[in-house]
Amino acid sequence: MTRAVEDDREERKENELATELHIEIRELVKERYAEVARSANDCCADSCCATETNLYTLQEVEGLPTEAVMASAGCGNPTAIGALNSGETVVDFGSGGGIDCFLAARAVGPDGRVIGVDMTADMVSLARANAVKLGVTNVEFHLSEMESTPIRAASVDVIISNCVINLSPDKDAVFREAFRILKPGGRVYISDMLLVNELPEEAKADMSNWVSCLGGAEPVEVYLGRMRAAGFDHVRITSDTPWEGSDRWASYAHSMNVLAHKPG
Numbered sequence: 736m737t738r739a740v741e742d743d744r745e746e747r748k749e750n751e752l753a754t755e756l757h758i759e760i761r762e763l764v765k766e767r768y769a770e771v772a773r774s775a776n777d778c779c780a781d782s783c784c785a786t787e788t789n790l791y792t793l794q795e796v797e798g799l800p801t802e803a804v805m806a807s808a809g810c811g812n813p814t815a816i817g818a819l820n821s822g823e824t825v826v827d828f829g830s831g832g833g834i835d836c837f838l839a840a841r842a843v844g845p846d847g848r849v850i851g852v853d854m855t856a857d858m859v860s861l862a863r864a865n866a867v868k869l870g871v872t873n874v875e876f877h878l879s880e881m882e883s884t885p886i887r888a889a890s891v892d893v894i895i896s897n898c899v900i901n902l903s904p905d906k907d908a909v910f911r912e913a914f915r916i917l918k919p920g921g922r923v924y925i926s927d928m929l930l931v932n933e934l935p936e937e938a939k940a941d942m943s944n945w946v947s948c949l950g951g952a953e954p955v956e957v958y959l960g961r962m963r964a965a966g967f968d969h970v971r972i973t974s975d976t977p978w979e980g981s982d983r984w985a986s987y988a989h990s991m992n993v994l995a996h997k998p999g
């Protein structure tokens with residue numbers, strides 16, 4: 736066997752392993768967030784839920800369906816990162832129970848449009864039911880992976896996302912897709928988990944850390960570098976908070992807000 740053939744085989748094997756790992760991660764993430772969606776529903780059916788959250792102001796959550804607040808699994812408040820103007824089109828990558836879509840819908844008003852995208856069927860059903868409860872007509876939810884959406888190129892003013900991109904094993908594809916669907920001059924408002932210190936290998940290998948938004952978190956410069964490589968400019972961190980979810984990992988993972996623009 737020649738060296739070239741050997742290299743080719745090795746590369747194909749590595750690609751196959753990466754694909755298998757990506758599929759495994761996606762399935763675990765879907766399972767986990769289907770459970771979150773179901774427990775938001777079950778809990779509210781038992782009327783046991785509190786709607787307390789430290790990510791949003793009381794004024795923001797007032798009037799939202801309890802199930803939307805209960806399913807909230809974000810690490811920030813992306814609609815508060817920058818302006819959302821009347822009449823704009825907003826897409827939420829990984830919209831979950833819909834909380835950020837509903838806040839965006841208020842901001843863009845009846846002439847605007849909000850599209851939530853989520854790959855977990857139970858989450859999309861929950862978000863659609865929440866939209867009906869709220870009586871909003873300018874929000875829709877699609878079952879889709881954010882790496883490849885059915886949304887038309889250059890049709891979106893703002894992309895928001897809350898603690899989701901860390902869950903993707905193919906972050907370059909996420910940022911390429913965001914760039915594709917944004918209009919020239921469009922903005923990206925992301926809240927996400929990013930690393931300020933490299934995770935130990937055993938933490939990365941533990942799949943339960945992936946679904947809890949740690950295992951797939953990347954160092955700040957790697958993440959921002961991927962955004963710049965996709966074509967974004969003015970890429971910057973606008974807030975940085977140590978992760979309160981775990982004492983053990985607080986010195987590794989922070990919840991950050993990231994702002995970027997597609998060149999106009």
Ligand SMILES: C[S@@+](CC[C@H](N)C(=O)[O-])C[C@H]1O[C@@H](n2cnc3c(N)ncnc32)[C@H](O)[C@@H]1O
Pocket residue numbers: 764765768806807808809810828829830831832833834835852853854855858879880881882896897898899902903948
């Ligand atoms: C941590 S929850 C956050 C949900 C919501 N953004 C919020 O703040 O409550 C992550 C959500 O992203 C969705 N998700 C994860 N990976 C995704 C992907 N590649 N494409 C679309 N949705 C994804 C999950 O199904 C889940 O609903």
